[in-house]
Amino acid sequence: MTTNATAIAHTNIALMKYWGKADSKLNLPTTSSLSLTLDEYYTKTTVEEGPEDKLYINELPQDSKRVHQFLNVLREEMGDFPPFTVISVNKVPLSAGLASSASSFAALTAAVAKFNNWDLSNEELSRLARRGSGSATRSFFPDFAIWEKGDSDKTSYAHHIDVPDLPIALVVCKIAGTVKKVSSSDGMVRAQTSPNYQAWVDESAKQLEEMKAALQEKDLEKVGQIAEANALAMHELNLTATDRRFTYFNQNTMKVLDAIKELRAQGYLAYATMDAGPNVKIITNQEQAPAIKEALAKRFRKIQFDIATPGPGISYE
Ligand code: PMV
Numbered sequence: 466m467t468t469n470a471t472a473i474a475h476t477n478i479a480l481m482k483y484w485g486k487a488d489s490k491l492n493l494p495t496t497s498s499l500s501l502t503l504d505e506y507y508t509k510t511t512v513e514e515g516p517e518d519k520l521y522i523n524e525l526p527q528d529s530k531r532v533h534q535f536l537n538v539l540r541e542e543m544g545d546f547p548p549f550t551v552i553s554v555n556k557v558p559l560s561a562g563l564a565s566s567a568s569s570f571a572a573l574t575a576a577v578a579k580f581n582n583w584d585l586s587n588e589e590l591s592r593l594a595r596r597g598s599g600s601a602t603r604s605f606f607p608d609f610a611i612w613e614k615g616d617s618d619k620t621s622y623a624h625h626i627d628v629p630d631l632p633i634a635l636v637v638c639k640i641a642g643t644v645k646k647v648s649s650s651d652g653m654v655r656a657q658t659s660p661n662y663q664a665w666v667d668e669s670a671k672q673l674e675e676m677k678a679a680l681q682e683k684d685l686e687k688v689g690q691i692a693e694a695n696a697l698a699m700h701e702l703n704l705t706a707t708d709r710r711f712t713y714f715n716q717n718t719m720k721v722l723d724a725i726k727e728l729r730a731q732g733y734l735a736y737a738t739m740d741a742g743p744n745v746k747i748i749t750n751q752e753q754a755p756a757i758k759e760a761l762a763k764r765f766r767k768i769q770f771d772i773a774t775p776g777p778g779i780s781y782e
Contacts, residue, residue, distance in 0.1 A: 469513035472575035474604045475776040476506045476557050476568040478635060478746055480692040480738065481673055483599050483612065484699045485657045485666070489650075492595050493621050495657075496669040497614045499676055500603040500623075501633060504776035506557040508565065510572035512580050515550030522553045535570065535597040539577055542593060546581050558639065564649070564740060570597030571604035575779050587779060592622035607778040609680065611673075625778070628680045633688070634754035636735075636747040638761065639769040640717045647711055649741040655709050656702040665698050689736030689748040696738040715743040717768065724761060733757055 477500040485495040518533040519526070532551055540546060551573060557565035574594040578585055585593075587605040591612075594601040603610040606625035615621030647655070656662065672691050679687035703711050718739070725747060728735040735757055736748045749757055751774060758770045 469511050470576045470580035471509065471511040471782040472572045472579060473507055473509045473780045473782065474568040474571035474575065474601075475502050475504065475778075476508070476563050476565060477502045477600065477603045477610065478563060478738065478773075479600065479603070479740070480688065480748070481669065481676055481695050482699045482740075484702065485653045485662065486599075487614070487616075489654075491618050491621070492599050493616070493618075494599055494612065494614045495666050497673055498600075498603070498612045499626075499673060500600075500610050500612070501635070502604065502607055502610065502776040502778065503563070503635070503773040505771065505773045506563055506565075506568065507776070508557060508568035508572045509554045509782075510569070510576045511552045512549040512573070512576045513552070514547045517548045518551070519549075520551045520553070522555050531597075532573065535573070536577070538596045539574070539593060543581070543583060546577070549577070549580075551576075563637070563744075563746075564598070564600045566598040566649075567600035567604045570594050570601035571779060573597065574601070575605070575781065579781055588622050588624050590779070591624070592619070595621060605779045608775045611677075626677070626680070628683075631680065631683055631685065631775075632751040633685060633775060634749055634751040635773040636749060636754055636758050636761065637771040637773055638721050638745045638747070638765075639771070640715070640721065640744045647713070647741070652703060652711070652713075652741055655706040655711065656699070657706075658708040659702040659705040660707070661698075661705055662702055665702055668698065669695060685748075685750055686734055689734060692738050692748055693736040700739060713739065713742050717765070718743045718745060721745045721761070721765065721768070724764060728757060728760065 481499040483498040487493045520529040520532045591602040602612045602623040609626045610623045612623040754772045
């Protein structure tokens with residue numbers, strides 16, 4: 466008899482963002498999004514039968530409410546299973562501004578599926594993981610994935626896209642170690658009150674087609690341009706929200722964004738993307754990443770920089 470099951474999911478960074486819900490109960494997004502899975506950051510999760518649903522991250526007990534709610538969604542969808550102790554080892558540094566909820570909910574979904582012997586494809590697992598965290602849909606797949614927004618519970622899930630041998634790299638700037646002040650869910654609710662919101666959604670659909678073409682053409686410069694435009698326009702929605710406008714930017718964010726422009730003027734391939742926090746991720750190629758990291762580390766002595774490269778899909782132990 467199975468007593469426990471373990472899965473490992475790597476986190477992903479959206480090059481085309483998910484920033485708004487068409488249905489908040491089902492977590493259906495307003496846009497399709499496209500991501501790169503990262504080798505360096507992952508979550509390993511074990512589920513075992515316990516007296517009640519309970520979560521431990523890096524050995525510390527956590528508020529288990531969100532996990533308990535998600536496990537109940539899985540019970541409703543797939544049939545009942547016992548209460549679980551969920552033991553997660555999280556190798557996504559909170560300070561990196563990468564969504565650890567992506568790898569966490571993907572690993573949890575896969576571990577629960579393995580425990581219960583559910584025979585599901587990664588696309589089907591992705592659909593289930595969506596109910597825990599939207600970005601988790603994309604963490605089942607190696608390298609590049611698209612979360613198709615769909616228009617129902619059944620049609621909204623992610624799949625892999627094949628982009629052979631693209632030497633993409635990210636330079637991750639760890640600007641802030643603090644917990645984010647506006648959760649992604651709350652941020653989305655506010656952003657959707659911006660008068661510019663619909664224009665961002667419409668533009669995103671066009672950008673997604675351009676992005677897919679740029680990936681197939683291995684045009685990293687174009688990939689970076691589109692990703693930067695998409696991310697900065699997302700952050701502009703936060704500033705122009707009519708309900709409690711806000712920003713994730715801080716002064717270091719602005720300084721790093723300026724430095725990226727200067728690096729470009731010097732001939733580097735360097736484009737910015739940002740998520741629900743002040744940290745900047747620089748899209749570049751594997752050849753230039755070390756020089757970009759070094760140039761920025763010299764200029765910003767208090768900020769730490771990491772290089773991240775394309776990573777694998779879901780795996781099991
Ligand atoms: O799935 P959530 O709630 O972690 O939201 C993710 C939102 C962004 O990271 C800002 C964008 C994205 O597509 O990952």
